[in-house]
Amino acid sequence: MGTARERGEEIVDKTKDLVGSAVEGAKNLGRTAIEAAKEAGNSLLERGREFMKGVGEKAKAKFNALKESLSGAAGFCKEKALDALYTAIGGTANSAEKGVDFAKKDIAQTVDDAKRGVDFAKKDVAQTVEDAKAAAEAVKSGAKTGARAVKTGAQVAAFAGVMAVGVGAELTIRAAAKGVELGKLGLEAGKKGVETVIKEGGAVIEVAKAIAEVGYDLASEQAKKMMEASVNLAKRGYDLTSEKGKAALKTCGAMIDKGVDVAVFLAEGATEKAVAAFDKTVEIYGKAEGKVKEIFGKGVEAYNALKDTIRSAKDSFSAYWNRHRLLKAELQSTKEEVAALRQLLEARGLLETARNEAPASESAA
Amino acid sequence: MTREELKTLVEGSPLETGMKNEWIKRIESEELTKEFYDELIDAVQANIDQEFAKAGVSDENDPEVKEKYQGMLDQIKVANDKYNATMEDLSKQTAQVQAGADKDFSQLTADIVKGNLP
Numbered sequence: 001m002g003t004a005r006e007r008g009e010e011i012v013d014k015t016k017d018l019v020g021s022a023v024e025g026a027k028n029l030g031r032t033a034i035e036a037a038k039e040a041g042n043s044l045l046e047r048g049r050e051f052m053k054g055v056g057e058k059a060k061a062k063f064n065a066l067k068e069s070l071s072g073a074a075g076f077c078k079e080k081a082l083d084a085l086y087t088a089i090g091g092t093a094n095s096a097e098k099g100v101d102f103a104k105k106d107i108a109q110t111v112d113d114a115k116r117g118v119d120f121a122k123k124d125v126a127q128t129v130e131d132a133k134a135a136a137e138a139v140k141s142g143a144k145t146g147a148r149a150v151k152t153g154a155q156v157a158a159f160a161g162v163m164a165v166g167v168g169a170e171l172t173i174r175a176a177a178k179g180v181e182l183g184k185l186g187l188e189a190g191k192k193g194v195e196t197v198i199k200e201g202g203a204v205i206e207v208a209k210a211i212a213e214v215g216y217d218l219a220s221e222q223a224k225k226m227m228e229a230s231v232n233l234a235k236r237g238y239d240l241t242s243e244k245g246k247a248a249l250k251t252c253g254a255m256i257d258k259g260v261d262v263a264v265f266l267a268e269g270a271t272e273k274a275v276a277a278f279d280k281t282v283e284i285y286g287k288a289e290g291k292v293k294e295i296f297g298k299g300v301e302a303y304n305a306l307k308d309t310i311r312s313a314k315d316s317f318s319a320y321w322n323r324h325r326l327l328k329a330e331l332q333s334t335k336e337e338v339a340a341l342r343q344l345l346e347a348r349g350l351l352e353t354a355r356n357e358a359p360a361s362e363s364a365a
Numbered sequence: 366m367t368r369e370e371l372k373t374l375v376e377g378s379p380l381e382t383g384m385k386n387e388w389i390k391r392i393e394s395e396e397l398t399k400e401f402y403d404e405l406i407d408a409v410q411a412n413i414d415q416e417f418a419k420a421g422v423s424d425e426n427d428p429e430v431k432e433k434y435q436g437m438l439d440q441i442k443v444a445n446d447k448y449n450a451t452m453e454d455l456s457k458q459t460a461q462v463q464a465g466a467d468k469d470f471s472q473l474t475a476d477i478v479k480g481n482l483p
Contacts, residue, residue, distance in 0.1 A: 045425060045434065051442075052441060059445065063452070066452055066455055066459070073463040076463055077466045077470075080467060080471075084470050273477070273482050280482065281473065284469040284470055287466075288463075288466040291458075292459070295459055299451075299455050302451040305444070305448070306448040307399070310444070313440045314437065320433055322413060324429075325417045325424060328424065329420050332421060333420035334420075337416070340416060344378065344379055347374055348413065350366070351374070351406050354366035354371065358398055359398055
Protein backbone atom coordinates (compact mmCIF):
# COMPACT_ATOMS: atom_id res chain seq x y z
CA MET A 1 0.00 0.00 0.00
CA GLY A 2 1.56 3.36 -0.99
CA THR A 3 1.38 6.71 0.56
CA ALA A 4 -1.66 8.91 0.57
CA ARG A 5 -0.08 10.97 -2.24
CA GLU A 6 0.46 7.89 -4.39
CA ARG A 7 -3.18 6.76 -3.86
CA GLY A 8 -4.37 10.24 -4.72
CA GLU A 9 -2.39 10.23 -8.00
CA GLU A 10 -3.76 6.78 -8.81
CA ILE A 11 -7.33 8.01 -8.28
CA VAL A 12 -6.68 11.05 -10.49
CA ASP A 13 -5.35 8.81 -13.31
CA LYS A 14 -8.34 6.48 -13.10
CA THR A 15 -10.66 9.46 -13.08
CA LYS A 16 -8.91 10.83 -16.19
CA ASP A 17 -9.36 7.48 -17.93
CA LEU A 18 -13.01 7.36 -16.98
CA VAL A 19 -13.57 10.93 -18.18
CA GLY A 20 -11.71 10.13 -21.43
CA SER A 21 -13.84 7.06 -22.02
CA ALA A 22 -16.98 8.98 -21.20
CA VAL A 23 -16.06 11.78 -23.65
CA GLU A 24 -15.24 9.23 -26.35
CA GLY A 25 -18.48 7.39 -25.63
CA ALA A 26 -20.45 10.62 -25.76
CA LYS A 27 -18.76 11.52 -29.06
CA ASN A 28 -19.67 8.13 -30.50
CA LEU A 29 -23.22 8.42 -29.27
CA GLY A 30 -23.48 11.91 -30.78
CA ARG A 31 -22.15 10.65 -34.13
CA THR A 32 -24.62 7.76 -34.10
CA ALA A 33 -27.48 10.11 -33.27
CA ILE A 34 -26.47 12.52 -36.08
CA GLU A 35 -26.18 9.67 -38.59
CA ALA A 36 -29.52 8.24 -37.46
CA ALA A 37 -31.15 11.62 -37.80
CA LYS A 38 -29.60 12.11 -41.26
CA GLU A 39 -30.74 8.67 -42.25
CA ALA A 40 -34.26 9.43 -41.04
CA GLY A 41 -34.30 12.64 -43.04
CA ASN A 42 -32.96 11.00 -46.17
CA SER A 43 -35.35 8.16 -45.65
CA LEU A 44 -38.30 10.57 -45.72
CA LEU A 45 -37.06 12.15 -48.97
CA GLU A 46 -36.23 8.75 -50.41
CA ARG A 47 -39.65 7.39 -49.51
CA GLY A 48 -41.25 10.53 -50.95
CA ARG A 49 -39.38 10.13 -54.23
CA GLU A 50 -40.40 6.48 -54.41
CA PHE A 51 -44.00 7.42 -53.61
CA MET A 52 -44.14 10.09 -56.32
CA LYS A 53 -42.51 7.79 -58.84
CA GLY A 54 -45.07 5.11 -57.98
CA VAL A 55 -47.97 7.56 -58.30
CA GLY A 56 -46.74 8.72 -61.71
CA GLU A 57 -46.17 5.21 -63.07
CA LYS A 58 -49.47 3.81 -61.77
CA ALA A 59 -51.44 6.83 -63.01
CA LYS A 60 -49.93 6.40 -66.48
CA ALA A 61 -50.69 2.66 -66.43
CA LYS A 62 -54.31 3.34 -65.44
CA PHE A 63 -54.68 5.96 -68.16
CA ASN A 64 -53.22 3.61 -70.78
CA ALA A 65 -55.53 0.82 -69.56
CA LEU A 66 -58.53 3.15 -70.02
CA LYS A 67 -57.34 4.09 -73.52
CA GLU A 68 -56.94 0.40 -74.40
CA SER A 69 -60.35 -0.42 -72.95
CA LEU A 70 -61.98 2.44 -74.93
CA SER A 71 -60.19 1.39 -78.09
CA GLY A 72 -61.44 -2.16 -77.48
CA ALA A 73 -65.01 -0.91 -77.00
CA ALA A 74 -64.81 1.16 -80.22
CA GLY A 75 -63.42 -1.86 -82.12
CA PHE A 76 -66.16 -4.07 -80.68
CA CYS A 77 -68.86 -1.62 -81.83
CA LYS A 78 -67.29 -1.47 -85.29
CA GLU A 79 -67.35 -5.27 -85.63
CA LYS A 80 -70.94 -5.43 -84.37
CA ALA A 81 -71.93 -2.70 -86.84
CA LEU A 82 -70.38 -4.69 -89.67
CA ASP A 83 -72.14 -7.88 -88.52
CA ALA A 84 -75.46 -6.03 -88.71
CA LEU A 85 -74.62 -4.64 -92.13
CA TYR A 86 -73.55 -8.06 -93.41
CA THR A 87 -76.90 -9.41 -92.28
CA ALA A 88 -78.55 -6.58 -94.20
CA ILE A 89 -76.37 -7.29 -97.25
CA GLY A 90 -77.44 -10.95 -97.01
CA GLY A 91 -81.03 -9.71 -97.23
CA THR A 92 -80.15 -7.66 -100.29
CA ALA A 93 -78.67 -10.72 -101.99
CA ASN A 94 -81.83 -12.69 -101.31
CA SER A 95 -83.89 -9.88 -102.78
CA ALA A 96 -81.66 -9.86 -105.85
CA GLU A 97 -82.17 -13.61 -106.32
CA LYS A 98 -85.90 -13.09 -106.12
CA GLY A 99 -85.52 -10.31 -108.70
CA VAL A 100 -83.75 -12.69 -111.07
CA ASP A 101 -86.63 -15.17 -110.72
CA PHE A 102 -89.10 -12.44 -111.57
CA ALA A 103 -86.98 -11.41 -114.55
CA LYS A 104 -86.94 -15.01 -115.83
CA LYS A 105 -90.73 -15.14 -115.64
CA ASP A 106 -90.96 -11.76 -117.40
CA ILE A 107 -88.73 -12.97 -120.22
CA ALA A 108 -90.91 -16.09 -120.74
CA GLN A 109 -93.98 -13.88 -120.83
CA THR A 110 -92.30 -11.55 -123.28
CA VAL A 111 -91.50 -14.49 -125.61
CA ASP A 112 -95.14 -15.59 -125.54
CA ASP A 113 -96.26 -12.05 -126.24
CA ALA A 114 -93.81 -11.84 -129.14
CA LYS A 115 -95.17 -15.07 -130.68
CA ARG A 116 -98.67 -13.72 -130.47
CA GLY A 117 -97.41 -10.47 -132.01
CA VAL A 118 -95.94 -12.38 -135.00
CA ASP A 119 -99.29 -14.13 -135.60
CA PHE A 120 -101.08 -10.82 -135.57
CA ALA A 121 -98.48 -9.41 -137.97
CA LYS A 122 -99.01 -12.29 -140.43
CA LYS A 123 -102.71 -11.54 -140.51
CA ASP A 124 -101.95 -7.86 -140.95
CA VAL A 125 -99.70 -8.58 -143.95
CA ALA A 126 -102.51 -10.49 -145.76
CA GLN A 127 -104.87 -7.62 -145.10
CA THR A 128 -102.27 -5.14 -146.28
CA VAL A 129 -101.91 -6.91 -149.66
CA GLU A 130 -105.65 -6.65 -150.17
CA ASP A 131 -105.60 -3.00 -149.18
CA ALA A 132 -102.73 -2.36 -151.63
CA LYS A 133 -104.73 -3.78 -154.57
CA ALA A 134 -107.64 -1.52 -153.71
CA ALA A 135 -105.24 1.40 -153.44
CA ALA A 136 -103.82 0.73 -156.93
CA GLU A 137 -107.30 1.08 -158.38
CA ALA A 138 -107.77 4.30 -156.48
CA VAL A 139 -104.49 5.62 -157.90
CA LYS A 140 -105.60 5.10 -161.45
CA SER A 141 -108.79 7.07 -160.86
CA GLY A 142 -106.87 9.70 -158.93
CA ALA A 143 -104.46 10.28 -161.89
CA LYS A 144 -107.11 11.94 -163.94
CA THR A 145 -108.14 14.18 -161.09
CA GLY A 146 -104.46 14.86 -160.49
CA ALA A 147 -103.89 16.29 -163.94
CA ARG A 148 -106.56 18.86 -163.30
CA ALA A 149 -105.19 19.58 -159.90
CA VAL A 150 -101.71 20.29 -161.29
CA LYS A 151 -102.99 23.07 -163.46
CA THR A 152 -105.01 24.66 -160.69
CA GLY A 153 -102.16 24.07 -158.26
CA ALA A 154 -99.69 25.95 -160.44
CA GLN A 155 -101.89 28.99 -160.42
CA VAL A 156 -102.40 28.81 -156.65
CA ALA A 157 -98.66 28.33 -156.06
CA ALA A 158 -97.76 31.41 -158.04
CA PHE A 159 -100.10 33.49 -155.95
CA ALA A 160 -98.93 31.84 -152.71
CA GLY A 161 -95.30 32.57 -153.62
CA VAL A 162 -95.96 36.28 -153.76
CA MET A 163 -97.73 36.14 -150.41
CA ALA A 164 -95.01 33.97 -148.82
CA VAL A 165 -92.32 36.57 -149.38
CA GLY A 166 -94.18 39.06 -147.17
CA VAL A 167 -95.11 36.52 -144.50
CA GLY A 168 -91.58 35.05 -144.52
CA ALA A 169 -90.06 38.45 -143.82
CA GLU A 170 -92.35 39.01 -140.89
CA LEU A 171 -91.64 35.52 -139.52
CA THR A 172 -87.92 36.10 -139.84
CA ILE A 173 -88.16 39.29 -137.76
CA ARG A 174 -90.20 37.48 -135.11
CA ALA A 175 -87.72 34.59 -135.11
CA ALA A 176 -84.83 36.99 -134.64
CA ALA A 177 -86.59 38.60 -131.63
CA LYS A 178 -87.27 35.15 -130.22
CA GLY A 179 -83.63 34.24 -130.78
CA VAL A 180 -82.49 37.25 -128.77
CA GLU A 181 -84.89 36.28 -125.98
CA LEU A 182 -83.63 32.70 -126.01
CA GLY A 183 -80.08 34.01 -125.97
CA LYS A 184 -80.88 35.95 -122.77
CA LEU A 185 -82.40 32.86 -121.18
CA GLY A 186 -79.32 30.88 -122.21
CA LEU A 187 -77.07 33.44 -120.56
CA GLU A 188 -79.09 33.26 -117.34
CA ALA A 189 -78.93 29.46 -117.42
CA GLY A 190 -75.19 29.70 -118.04
CA LYS A 191 -74.77 31.95 -115.00
CA LYS A 192 -76.75 29.55 -112.85
CA GLY A 193 -74.67 26.71 -114.19
CA VAL A 194 -71.47 28.46 -113.18
CA GLU A 195 -72.91 29.19 -109.73
CA THR A 196 -73.90 25.54 -109.35
CA VAL A 197 -70.43 24.39 -110.37
CA ILE A 198 -68.89 26.72 -107.79
CA LYS A 199 -71.34 25.59 -105.11
CA GLU A 200 -70.91 21.90 -105.87
CA GLY A 201 -67.16 22.36 -106.08
CA GLY A 202 -67.36 23.81 -102.56
CA ALA A 203 -69.47 20.87 -101.47
CA VAL A 204 -66.85 18.45 -102.85
CA ILE A 205 -64.16 20.27 -100.89
CA GLU A 206 -66.31 20.06 -97.73
CA VAL A 207 -66.77 16.31 -98.27
CA ALA A 208 -63.04 15.87 -98.82
CA LYS A 209 -62.38 17.81 -95.60
CA ALA A 210 -64.83 15.61 -93.69
CA ILE A 211 -63.17 12.45 -95.04
CA ALA A 212 -59.73 13.77 -94.07
CA GLU A 213 -61.05 14.74 -90.64
CA VAL A 214 -62.16 11.19 -89.84
CA GLY A 215 -58.61 10.08 -90.55
CA TYR A 216 -58.40 8.93 -94.17
CA ASP A 217 -55.57 9.83 -96.52
CA LEU A 218 -57.26 11.66 -99.42
CA ALA A 219 -54.82 10.13 -101.90
CA SER A 220 -55.80 6.59 -100.87
CA GLU A 221 -58.09 4.29 -102.83
CA GLN A 222 -60.28 4.03 -99.76
CA ALA A 223 -60.85 7.82 -99.73
CA LYS A 224 -61.82 7.75 -103.42
CA LYS A 225 -64.38 5.05 -102.72
CA MET A 226 -65.63 7.08 -99.77
CA MET A 227 -66.06 10.13 -102.02
CA GLU A 228 -68.32 7.99 -104.22
CA ALA A 229 -70.20 6.71 -101.20
CA SER A 230 -70.52 10.26 -99.82
CA VAL A 231 -72.72 11.19 -102.80
CA ASN A 232 -75.15 8.47 -101.72
CA LEU A 233 -74.92 9.62 -98.10
CA ALA A 234 -75.68 13.22 -99.13
CA LYS A 235 -78.67 11.99 -101.16
CA ARG A 236 -79.91 10.28 -98.02
CA GLY A 237 -79.76 13.58 -96.17
CA TYR A 238 -76.51 13.12 -94.21
CA ASP A 239 -74.63 16.31 -93.40
CA LEU A 240 -71.07 15.01 -93.68
CA THR A 241 -69.68 17.79 -91.52
CA SER A 242 -71.95 16.79 -88.61
CA GLU A 243 -71.07 14.16 -85.99
CA LYS A 244 -73.71 11.85 -87.46
CA GLY A 245 -72.27 12.36 -90.94
CA LYS A 246 -68.78 11.55 -89.68
CA ALA A 247 -70.07 8.39 -88.00
CA ALA A 248 -71.65 7.45 -91.37
CA LEU A 249 -68.31 8.05 -93.12
CA LYS A 250 -66.53 5.87 -90.57
CA THR A 251 -69.10 3.13 -91.08
CA CYS A 252 -68.50 3.42 -94.83
CA GLY A 253 -64.74 3.21 -94.17
CA ALA A 254 -65.20 0.05 -92.09
CA MET A 255 -67.31 -1.49 -94.88
CA ILE A 256 -64.74 -0.56 -97.54
CA ASP A 257 -62.00 -2.12 -95.36
CA LYS A 258 -63.99 -5.34 -95.41
CA GLY A 259 -64.34 -5.22 -99.20
CA VAL A 260 -67.96 -4.08 -99.34
CA ASP A 261 -68.83 -1.80 -102.29
CA VAL A 262 -70.52 0.91 -100.23
CA ALA A 263 -71.52 3.02 -103.23
CA VAL A 264 -73.48 0.06 -104.59
CA PHE A 265 -74.83 -0.77 -101.15
CA LEU A 266 -76.19 2.76 -100.72
CA ALA A 267 -77.02 3.44 -104.36
CA GLU A 268 -80.50 4.18 -105.55
CA GLY A 269 -82.20 0.89 -106.17
CA ALA A 270 -80.53 -0.81 -103.19
CA THR A 271 -83.19 -2.39 -101.03
CA GLU A 272 -84.72 0.08 -98.65
CA LYS A 273 -84.27 -2.37 -95.80
CA ALA A 274 -80.52 -2.56 -96.34
CA VAL A 275 -80.28 1.22 -96.38
CA ALA A 276 -82.51 1.48 -93.32
CA ALA A 277 -80.15 -0.97 -91.60
CA PHE A 278 -77.25 1.29 -92.55
CA ASP A 279 -78.99 4.34 -91.07
CA LYS A 280 -79.73 2.49 -87.85
CA THR A 281 -76.15 1.18 -87.69
CA VAL A 282 -74.82 4.71 -88.05
CA GLU A 283 -77.15 5.86 -85.29
CA ILE A 284 -76.02 3.15 -82.82
CA TYR A 285 -72.35 3.37 -83.80
CA GLY A 286 -72.43 7.19 -83.63
CA LYS A 287 -74.01 7.11 -80.19
CA ALA A 288 -71.44 4.61 -78.86
CA GLU A 289 -68.55 6.50 -80.44
CA GLY A 290 -69.78 9.76 -78.93
CA LYS A 291 -69.80 8.19 -75.47
CA VAL A 292 -66.35 6.67 -76.01
CA LYS A 293 -65.03 10.13 -76.92
CA GLU A 294 -66.73 11.67 -73.90
CA ILE A 295 -65.21 9.08 -71.54
CA PHE A 296 -61.79 9.56 -73.11
CA GLY A 297 -62.12 13.32 -72.64
CA LYS A 298 -62.93 12.83 -68.96
CA GLY A 299 -59.97 10.44 -68.60
CA VAL A 300 -57.59 12.95 -70.17
CA GLU A 301 -58.97 15.69 -67.95
CA ALA A 302 -58.51 13.57 -64.79
CA TYR A 303 -54.98 12.50 -65.80
CA ASN A 304 -53.91 16.06 -66.60
CA ALA A 305 -55.50 17.35 -63.37
CA LEU A 306 -53.49 14.82 -61.34
CA LYS A 307 -50.27 15.79 -63.11
CA ASP A 308 -51.05 19.48 -62.54
CA THR A 309 -51.54 18.86 -58.82
CA ILE A 310 -48.26 16.93 -58.60
CA ARG A 311 -46.44 19.74 -60.46
CA SER A 312 -47.96 22.43 -58.30
CA ALA A 313 -47.17 20.56 -55.05
CA LYS A 314 -43.57 19.87 -56.12
CA ASP A 315 -43.01 23.43 -57.36
CA SER A 316 -44.34 24.84 -54.13
CA PHE A 317 -42.17 22.61 -51.94
CA SER A 318 -39.06 23.09 -54.08
CA ALA A 319 -39.47 26.87 -54.04
CA TYR A 320 -39.68 26.81 -50.25
CA TRP A 321 -36.80 24.34 -49.76
CA ASN A 322 -34.46 25.98 -52.25
CA ARG A 323 -35.05 29.40 -50.65
CA HIS A 324 -34.49 27.88 -47.19
CA ARG A 325 -31.18 26.34 -48.21
CA LEU A 326 -30.04 29.40 -50.17
CA LEU A 327 -30.28 31.52 -47.01
CA LYS A 328 -27.95 29.08 -45.25
CA ALA A 329 -25.60 28.94 -48.24
CA GLU A 330 -25.31 32.73 -48.22
CA LEU A 331 -24.06 32.52 -44.63
CA GLN A 332 -21.66 29.58 -44.90
CA SER A 333 -20.71 28.92 -48.56
CA THR A 334 -18.36 30.62 -51.02
CA LYS A 335 -19.53 33.38 -53.37
CA GLU A 336 -18.90 31.13 -56.38
CA GLU A 337 -21.05 28.35 -54.91
CA VAL A 338 -23.86 30.78 -54.15
CA ALA A 339 -23.64 32.30 -57.66
CA ALA A 340 -23.85 28.84 -59.28
CA LEU A 341 -26.84 27.97 -57.11
CA ARG A 342 -28.59 31.21 -58.00
CA GLN A 343 -28.07 30.53 -61.70
CA LEU A 344 -29.55 27.04 -61.38
CA LEU A 345 -32.53 28.35 -59.42
CA GLU A 346 -33.13 31.02 -62.04
CA ALA A 347 -33.02 28.38 -64.81
CA ARG A 348 -35.51 26.27 -62.88
CA GLY A 349 -37.88 29.24 -62.59
CA LEU A 350 -37.68 29.93 -66.35
CA LEU A 351 -38.36 26.26 -67.10
CA GLU A 352 -41.44 26.32 -64.85
CA THR A 353 -42.79 29.34 -66.78
CA ALA A 354 -42.12 27.66 -70.13
CA ARG A 355 -43.69 24.40 -68.95
CA ASN A 356 -46.88 26.17 -67.89
CA GLU A 357 -47.30 27.46 -71.46
CA ALA A 358 -46.48 24.11 -73.11
CA PRO A 359 -49.16 21.65 -74.32
CA ALA A 360 -49.87 18.49 -72.34
CA SER A 361 -48.82 15.27 -74.06
CA GLU A 362 -52.32 13.84 -73.69
CA SER A 363 -55.14 15.69 -75.33
CA ALA A 364 -58.80 14.78 -75.79
CA ALA A 365 -58.80 16.18 -79.32
CA MET B 366 -40.15 29.25 -75.07
CA THR B 367 -38.82 28.21 -78.47
CA ARG B 368 -36.56 25.20 -79.01
CA GLU B 369 -33.59 27.52 -79.62
CA GLU B 370 -34.28 29.57 -76.48
CA LEU B 371 -34.48 26.38 -74.45
CA LYS B 372 -31.22 25.10 -75.88
CA THR B 373 -29.55 28.42 -75.04
CA LEU B 374 -30.89 28.22 -71.48
CA VAL B 375 -29.56 24.69 -70.96
CA GLU B 376 -26.22 25.47 -72.61
CA GLY B 377 -25.73 28.55 -70.42
CA SER B 378 -26.69 26.83 -67.16
CA PRO B 379 -24.17 25.37 -64.69
CA LEU B 380 -25.41 21.81 -65.40
CA GLU B 381 -22.76 19.12 -65.89
CA THR B 382 -21.48 18.86 -69.47
CA GLY B 383 -22.73 15.28 -69.99
CA MET B 384 -26.16 16.23 -68.76
CA LYS B 385 -26.26 19.34 -70.97
CA ASN B 386 -25.39 17.32 -74.09
CA GLU B 387 -28.01 14.71 -73.30
CA TRP B 388 -30.73 17.32 -72.83
CA ILE B 389 -29.76 19.32 -75.93
CA LYS B 390 -30.17 16.15 -78.02
CA ARG B 391 -33.59 15.57 -76.52
CA ILE B 392 -34.63 19.21 -77.02
CA GLU B 393 -33.74 18.90 -80.71
CA SER B 394 -35.68 15.69 -81.25
CA GLU B 395 -38.62 15.51 -78.85
CA GLU B 396 -41.93 17.32 -78.56
CA LEU B 397 -41.74 20.08 -75.96
CA THR B 398 -44.70 19.06 -73.84
CA LYS B 399 -45.43 19.75 -70.17
CA GLU B 400 -44.17 16.23 -69.44
CA PHE B 401 -40.88 16.94 -71.21
CA TYR B 402 -40.39 20.05 -69.08
CA ASP B 403 -41.32 18.03 -65.95
CA GLU B 404 -38.41 15.70 -66.59
CA LEU B 405 -36.03 18.56 -67.34
CA ILE B 406 -37.08 20.43 -64.18
CA ASP B 407 -36.60 17.24 -62.10
CA ALA B 408 -33.10 16.88 -63.55
CA VAL B 409 -32.27 20.53 -62.78
CA GLN B 410 -33.66 20.15 -59.23
CA ALA B 411 -31.51 17.03 -58.69
CA ASN B 412 -28.54 19.13 -59.79
CA ILE B 413 -29.57 21.93 -57.40
CA ASP B 414 -29.74 19.38 -54.52
CA GLN B 415 -26.22 18.17 -55.40
CA GLU B 416 -24.86 21.72 -55.49
CA PHE B 417 -26.37 22.50 -52.07
CA ALA B 418 -24.78 19.32 -50.69
CA LYS B 419 -21.40 20.29 -52.18
CA ALA B 420 -21.76 23.72 -50.61
CA GLY B 421 -22.27 22.00 -47.25
CA VAL B 422 -25.93 22.97 -46.90
CA SER B 423 -27.99 20.07 -45.60
CA ASP B 424 -31.24 20.51 -43.73
CA GLU B 425 -33.16 17.31 -44.37
CA ASN B 426 -33.56 16.90 -40.62
CA ASP B 427 -35.08 20.29 -40.12
CA PRO B 428 -38.58 19.60 -38.69
CA GLU B 429 -40.06 22.42 -40.74
CA VAL B 430 -38.64 20.98 -43.98
CA LYS B 431 -39.93 17.55 -43.03
CA GLU B 432 -43.36 18.94 -42.31
CA LYS B 433 -43.53 20.81 -45.62
CA TYR B 434 -42.34 17.72 -47.46
CA GLN B 435 -44.97 15.55 -45.79
CA GLY B 436 -47.58 18.20 -46.67
CA MET B 437 -46.60 17.90 -50.33
CA LEU B 438 -46.89 14.11 -50.22
CA ASP B 439 -50.31 14.32 -48.53
CA GLN B 440 -51.57 16.71 -51.21
CA ILE B 441 -50.43 14.33 -53.94
CA LYS B 442 -51.99 11.35 -52.16
CA VAL B 443 -55.40 13.06 -52.00
CA ALA B 444 -55.24 13.93 -55.71
CA ASN B 445 -54.12 10.39 -56.55
CA ASP B 446 -57.01 8.83 -54.61
CA LYS B 447 -59.45 11.07 -56.48
CA TYR B 448 -57.85 10.14 -59.80
CA ASN B 449 -58.06 6.40 -59.04
CA ALA B 450 -61.76 6.71 -58.17
CA THR B 451 -62.45 8.65 -61.40
CA MET B 452 -60.61 6.11 -63.54
CA GLU B 453 -62.49 3.25 -61.92
CA ASP B 454 -65.78 5.02 -62.67
CA LEU B 455 -64.76 5.69 -66.29
CA SER B 456 -63.77 2.05 -66.68
CA LYS B 457 -67.28 1.02 -65.56
CA GLN B 458 -68.83 3.54 -67.96
CA THR B 459 -66.77 2.06 -70.81
CA ALA B 460 -68.09 -1.42 -70.03
CA GLN B 461 -71.64 0.00 -69.98
CA VAL B 462 -71.19 1.66 -73.39
CA GLN B 463 -69.97 -1.62 -74.86
CA ALA B 464 -72.82 -3.61 -73.29
CA GLY B 465 -75.37 -1.02 -74.49
CA ALA B 466 -74.05 -1.06 -78.05
CA ASP B 467 -74.00 -4.88 -78.00
CA LYS B 468 -77.66 -4.91 -77.01
CA ASP B 469 -78.64 -2.30 -79.63
CA PHE B 470 -76.78 -4.09 -82.42
CA SER B 471 -78.25 -7.47 -81.44
CA GLN B 472 -81.72 -5.90 -81.61
CA LEU B 473 -80.91 -4.36 -84.99
CA THR B 474 -79.67 -7.69 -86.38
CA ALA B 475 -82.82 -9.40 -85.11
CA ASP B 476 -84.95 -6.69 -86.75
CA ILE B 477 -83.10 -7.12 -90.04
CA VAL B 478 -83.58 -10.91 -89.96
CA LYS B 479 -87.26 -10.59 -89.06
CA GLY B 480 -87.75 -7.82 -91.63
CA ASN B 481 -88.96 -5.41 -88.98
CA LEU B 482 -87.10 -2.41 -90.34
CA PRO B 483 -89.18 0.35 -91.93
